[in-house]
Amino acid sequence: MQENNNEFIPTSIAEYLKAALIASDAASEVLMSKFSSINPAVKAMGLSSWEKAPGELVTDADLESDKSIKKILSGINAPADIYSEEGFEENGGGEYSWLVDPLCGTNCYASGLATFGISISLIGPGGALVLGVITMPSIKERLATVSTKTVTRNGRPWLPSGPESDLKNTLIGVSVGGSWGTIGNNLTWAGETGGLISFGSAPYSLFHLASGHLGAQIFFNAGVEHIAAGVAVCQQLGLKVTDASGSDIDWKVNQTYDCVLISWPQYHDKITDCFGKDFIK
Known part of the structure; x- marks a missing residue:
């Protein structure tokens, strides 16, 4: 599938x-070939699962998806080291690095819930998010973009509209890396919104945000590999991406961010003002 008018993209970036895109297809095939909603799902899928760290579930499906993605990304004539949720792979170094989450929403997947996704992005010189899928x-x-180019949805140019409701009547997505206890009681701002929803997967959440189903998506304790691809897409659609104080974010490999706010512009300042009551002391 050709996306983003490759003839107008520099040859190396097109590669x-x-x-x-090919890697995302391969990973999708791996994940869907195993997925089952029958309870208990892990047993029905014939998967082994374990914790790689407290509260961090991993399954055979994560590793097989990761393997399929790395095989494709490392096989092209355009070097870039691969920083994946499931381990680093050196691949020529250089100015560019891949950021990969081969199964974002492992807990959902292992529970037989279909709210999971795949994130693949490329970070370039100066922390620029060059592309996101x-x-x-x-x-x-599937949503895909290259910096300064249009966003495509399943291969077609796409420019959605955001919500038109007041913040008080608009759903806000929330995702917390690790334990929800890490954000303590800092949720009084939620009373200014139409309610909170958590899908358990960054790409799944950001697809719904980009589609205008949510006014904003907030990530707490988020690893860059989980969110970078969706951030690239949302930024290209004109959404605002900042930290809790409204400041720009410096994207780096192997980085975890305390708070990332991705919002349709009409809600951004209202949300950061609400945040001020809880986070900005």
Whole structure:
């Protein structure tokens, strides 16, 4: 599938984009070939699961998806080291690095819930998010973008509209890396919104944000590999991406961010003002 009018993209970036799209297809096939909603899902899928760290579930499906992605990304004539949720792979170094989450929403997947996705992004010189591809295999949706180019939805140019409701009547997505206890009682701002929802997967959440189903998506304790691809897509659509204080974010490999706010512009300042009551002391 050709996306983002490759003839107008520099050759090396077009090569990276093509690899990311092929890799997302391969990972989708791996995940969907195993997925089952029968309870208990892990047993029905014949998967082994374990914790790689307290509260961090991993399954055979994570590793097989990761393997399929790395095989494709490392096989192109455009070097870039691969920083994945499931381990680093050196691949020529250079100015670019891949950021990969081969199964974002492992707990959902292992529970038989279809709210999982795949994130593949490329970070370049100065922390620029060069491209992003988020894939939601269970609903057959994929968003892709290259910096300064249009966003495509399943291969077609896409420019959605954001919500038109007041913040008080608008859903806000929330995702917390690790324990929800890490954000303590800092949720009084939620009373200014239409309610909170958590999908358990960054790409799945950001697809719904980009589609205008949510006014904003807030990530607490988020690893860059989980969110970078979706951030690239949302920024290209004109959404605002900042920290809790409204400041720009410096994207780096192997980085975890305390708070990332991705919002349709009409809600951003209202949300950061609400945050001030809880986070900005």
